[in-house]
Amino acid sequence: MTKQKPKKLFKVASEFNVATQSIVDTLSENGFDVTNRPNSSITAEMYEVLEGVYGDDKEKSIEHERAREEYESRRNQIMSSRNESVTIESHLEPMDDLPLEPEEDSGPEAELEPVDDQSSDKEKKEKEEEKEEVTEEPEEVTEDKEEEEVAAEADDEEEVTAEVEEKDEDEEVAEKSEEVEAEKEKEPEEEQETKIEEGSEDQEEEEEEDDDHDHEDEEEYEDEDEDEEEEEKDEEDGEDEEEDEEDEDVVRGRAGRLSGTKVLGKVEFSRENRKKRKKRKRRKDRLDPDERSSRKDKKKKTKKDDDSSAKSSKKSKKKRSRRSSRVDEEDVEKKMKETLQRIKEGETVGSKRQKRRKQRREEREEERAQQEELEELEETTLEVTEFITVSDLADLMGVKSNDVITTCMSLGMMVSINQRLDAATIELVAEEYGYDVEFVDAEEMIEDEIEVEEDDPEDLEPRSPIITVMGHVDHGKTSLLDYIRKAKVAAGEAGGITQHVGAYEVETDSGKKITFLDTPGHEAFTAMRSRGAQATDIVILVVAADDAVMPQTIEAINHSKAAGVPMVVAINKMDKAGANPDKIKSQLSEHGVIVEEYGGKNQVAEVSAHTGEGIDELLEKVLIEAELMELQANPDRLAQGIVLESRIDKGKGTVANILIQNGTLKVGDPFVAGPVFGRVRAMENEHGERLEAAGPSTPIQLTGFDDTPQAGDRLIVPKEEKAAKEIANQRQQIRREQSLRQTKHLTLDDLSRRMALGEVSELNIIIKADVDGSIEALSGALQKLSTEEVSVNIIHTGSGAITESDVLLASASDAIIIGFQVRPTSTARKLAENESIDIRLFSVIYDAVDEVHDALEGMLSPEIKEEMKGLVTVREIFKISRVGTIAGCYVNEGKINRNNPIRIIRDGVVIYDGEIDTLKRFKDDVKEVQAGYECGISIENFNDIKVGDEFESYEVVEEKRKLEDAR
Numbered sequence: 001m002t003k004q005k006p007k008k009l010f011k012v013a014s015e016f017n018v019a020t021q022s023i024v025d026t027l028s029e030n031g032f033d034v035t036n037r038p039n040s041s042i043t044a045e046m047y048e049v050l051e052g053v054y055g056d057d058k059e060k061s062i063e064h065e066r067a068r069e070e071y072e073s074r075r076n077q078i079m080s081s082r083n084e085s086v087t088i089e090s091h092l093e094p095m096d097d098l099p100l101e102p103e104e105d106s107g108p109e110a111e112l113e114p115v116d117d118q119s120s121d122k123e124k125k126e127k128e129e130e131k132e133e134v135t136e137e138p139e140e141v142t143e144d145k146e147e148e149e150v151a152a153e154a155d156d157e158e159e160v161t162a163e164v165e166e167k168d169e170d171e172e173v174a175e176k177s178e179e180v181e182a183e184k185e186k187e188p189e190e191e192q193e194t195k196i197e198e199g200s201e202d203q204e205e206e207e208e209e210d211d212d213h214d215h216e217d218e219e220e221y222e223d224e225d226e227d228e229e230e231e232e233k234d235e236e237d238g239e240d241e242e243e244d245e246e247d248e249d250v251v252r253g254r255a256g257r258l259s260g261t262k263v264l265g266k267v268e269f270s271r272e273n274r275k276k277r278k279k280r281k282r283r284k285d286r287l288d289p290d291e292r293s294s295r296k297d298k299k300k301k302t303k304k305d306d307d308s309s310a311k312s313s314k315k316s317k318k319k320r321s322r323r324s325s326r327v328d329e330e331d332v333e334k335k336m337k338e339t340l341q342r343i344k345e346g347e348t349v350g351s352k353r354q355k356r357r358k359q360r361r362e363e364r365e366e367e368r369a370q371q372e373e374l375e376e377l378e379e380t381t382l383e384v385t386e387f388i389t390v391s392d393l394a395d396l397m398g399v400k401s402n403d404v405i406t407t408c409m410s411l412g413m414m415v416s417i418n419q420r421l422d423a424a425t426i427e428l429v430a431e432e433y434g435y436d437v438e439f440v441d442a443e444e445m446i447e448d449e450i451e452v453e454e455d456d457p458e459d460l461e462p463r464s465p466i467i468t469v470m471g472h473v474d475h476g477k478t479s480l481l482d483y484i485r486k487a488k489v490a491a492g493e494a495g496g497i498t499q500h501v502g503a504y505e506v507e508t509d510s511g512k513k514i515t516f517l518d519t520p521g522h523e524a525f526t527a528m529r530s531r532g533a534q535a536t537d538i539v540i541l542v543v544a545a546d547d548a549v550m551p552q553t554i555e556a557i558n559h560s561k562a563a564g565v566p567m568v569v570a571i572n573k574m575d576k577a578g579a580n581p582d583k584i585k586s587q588l589s590e591h592g593v594i595v596e597e598y599g600g601k602n603q604v605a606e607v608s609a610h611t612g613e614g615i616d617e618l619l620e621k622v623l624i625e626a627e628l629m630e631l632q633a634n635p636d637r638l639a640q641g642i643v644l645e646s647r648i649d650k651g652k653g654t655v656a657n658i659l660i661q662n663g664t665l666k667v668g669d670p671f672v673a674g675p676v677f678g679r680v681r682a683m684e685n686e687h688g689e690r691l692e693a694a695g696p697s698t699p700i701q702l703t704g705f706d707d708t709p710q711a712g713d714r715l716i717v718p719k720e721e722k723a724a725k726e727i728a729n730q731r732q733q734i735r736r737e738q739s740l741r742q743t744k745h746l747t748l749d750d751l752s753r754r755m756a757l758g759e760v761s762e763l764n765i766i767i768k769a770d771v772d773g774s775i776e777a778l779s780g781a782l783q784k785l786s787t788e789e790v791s792v793n794i795i796h797t798g799s800g801a802i803t804e805s806d807v808l809l810a811s812a813s814d815a816i817i818i819g820f821q822v823r824p825t826s827t828a829r830k831l832a833e834n835e836s837i838d839i840r841l842f843s844v845i846y847d848a849v850d851e852v853h854d855a856l857e858g859m860l861s862p863e864i865k866e867e868m869k870g871l872v873t874v875r876e877i878f879k880i881s882r883v884g885t886i887a888g889c890y891v892n893e894g895k896i897n898r899n900n901p902i903r904i905i906r907d908g909v910v911i912y913d914g915e916i917d918t919l920k921r922f923k924d925d926v927k928e929v930q931a932g933y934e935c936g937i938s939i940e941n942f943n944d945i946k947v948g949d950e951f952e953s954y955e956v957v958e959e960k961r962k963l964e965d966a967r
């Protein structure tokens, strides 16, 4: 230390992780006078003193730093490895080529043995096999030898057996004593644990299976004839076991494993697996708590000792759990054949008996191994939703929240009890406790709770199609709906339509019914879809014959394509002089809507909403399309529907317009609509008539809600009212949880994370650009980026500003919006903020391509972000000679700073990107101007400013992408 050069105060402070003032104080207490300046010198003597005082802190700080670094690197590792490891499917892949891990086959004793990294797999296997044979199945070696001997000298079977048995007994004793020696050499603690384990294991065997193999086999050596009896006994025991299982199964059924939202179990098990799961639980129940915890400890120990071996053992566990059903069937068949053979031959000879014994033992072993594997697998796998809180995670692992907090701290993270953890952290913490994690989707879990029975095809009846009318502004959507309503409803129904129920039914001349949703336009259609609901079966695309395919026509096409809903084209205004349906048809084909006469599959009708010409034909075509779709429903089941609209009525309480999609809703039925519980008080149709029951495709006005549901919420009638209430509660909880998750939709930043979670396999992109040329270039380049995991899917393109409709489509299709040289309108920007839609704006095509490419590869870091700082509108122009053009502006949003770069936007399209030359308030040059004030701006090297232009002031910030960003 004394040889050291003087150090700077600030460096020493950071080294010891204390404030500079503390250093100064400590030094002055020890007779050194140092001023509190960062560059003050700290001599070697002073340093020595400090080391005496803060040495411990320094070590702690280094340790902490090391822990933090380790944590970071492990997190990164997890993130990079998760692409392959997360999906449930990947766990279930058959892996027959993998050797079985000896750890799996060995008894609990073997688990105690920490896996030796150094020793080869073979050695490990041998060691563990040896151990198992001696401690659990003492005559296992004997059996193998017997088999060899017997095969070699099949003629003298009885003699050979006697000899072998004698020999084996000797061997057994020898091996046992060897084992005892080995045990003695072990750590006393471990030895003790082993004994406890052995004891409890034996006890368990005896209790549960009476004369089970270990015990039984010893007797077999004494008197072979007892075999027969034992076999009978075994069979009886087997029966008892089955009975036990059945009894316990009933109890478990009541236990309701998925109650509450915290335990998020949702792995699909086949029936076969379910049975095994029950069996496994039974075993688990049998273990006393101490043993269970000691097992857990052991697992933890093994896991920590050798991570990679744990991983491969996990794989083989999975392999075996899959294989087990096959093995069962094969074994049963094999055994049956052999039993028949035995009966035929009336066998008494020792070799056969031995074989039989061996098989029986093997069978038990196999079963036991399966049970243990499944038990372990279940015990060590947590099924969680992402972003669960620290306390929830602790509950799931059966540890104290404080322990989890401490673990997080040791990993270099400070967390609070209610903090929500991201996927990587959950995995890390769980790993510390010896658990694997499977992420499940909260919504999926809820769907699982509602048992929606599959309809028997025999019960299905045709239902009427549900139609939405879409098209460009003024092409005649409303007129068409009005005409249909008047002509087809008013005429048929006394009183016509008296109230708005969100939809209405019409009857065609052929006597068939069609249900029209009475809000035309793709906004309503997509808004509904963005809430996860799809009410429409077929879209009628209205295009005015005297006009052309317009931007909203294209949007409507893209929206229905994105939803996978077929379109029937109505070429409207055929009564008009300039009607040119052929032009429309050919323009439509350019956008992928190819009418039948052009060899496509879209039906087309030429109509006039004024004269009614062609409307019957249109409705018939809709019905043909519906027939092709084979729309069916089962009226004899509990109802399912969708909320079209809801409102609060002073007299009636909450009133909602519902479209029944399947089953029949009856007065008095309990139901759940989204997170709202209710009971059908009254139902009315569009004619104001009271209904006692409403079948498929019927629109109704419904009262009887506890609260107000949202449009797009699904209405379901469960079997029991209690279930409806529970589901409503759970959904409320889930909604709350989801509202806490800030990212509702996909963003480029969290793409790789969501890919890993299996949530994304398609990256939907909407492209808006200044000109068609850029759209083509950009969409071509982006489409080429598709990878094995994620295909890039361009769902909509268009020129001009990013509109609300684009944001709605993005929301409905979980898409991101890429804007090239365009900007969102202010309403679109706000909607995007509310809906958490990722809008990325670019000025260079390659930047856009690079960013999407990096996102797909999970390498989005560091991130260079543009932050919009202010928006101003040009109100007046002043041309001043020699100075140039000065724009008289009004700051609409944020503030405008002279030093920030600026973009000029005209009609939603960026026309110039540059710097501010002067920024003035009245005559004074100012640095910045706040929203709500006027100012004068001139732009460097740009004079073509026009009234109505917008200036966008922005700042480029570089952000290091953190895992926490994944939110």
Ligand SMILES: Nc1nc2c(ncn2[C@@H]2O[C@H](COP(=O)(O)OP(=O)(O)OP(=O)(O)O)[C@@H](O)[C@H]2O)c(=O)[nH]1
Pocket (backbone or CB within 6 Å): 471, 472, 473, 474, 475, 476, 477, 478, 479, 480, 520, 572, 573, 574, 575, 576, 607, 608, 609, 610, 611
């Ligand atoms: N001649 C003629 N005019 C029509 C026909 N259909 C609609 N129109 C006229 O076209 C104009 C626009 O019709 P709307 O039904 O309001 O069009 P829309 O598509 O619903 O328009 P938005 O609700 O604004 O999106 C109205 O003046 C209608 O009278 C038609 O078949 N023939």
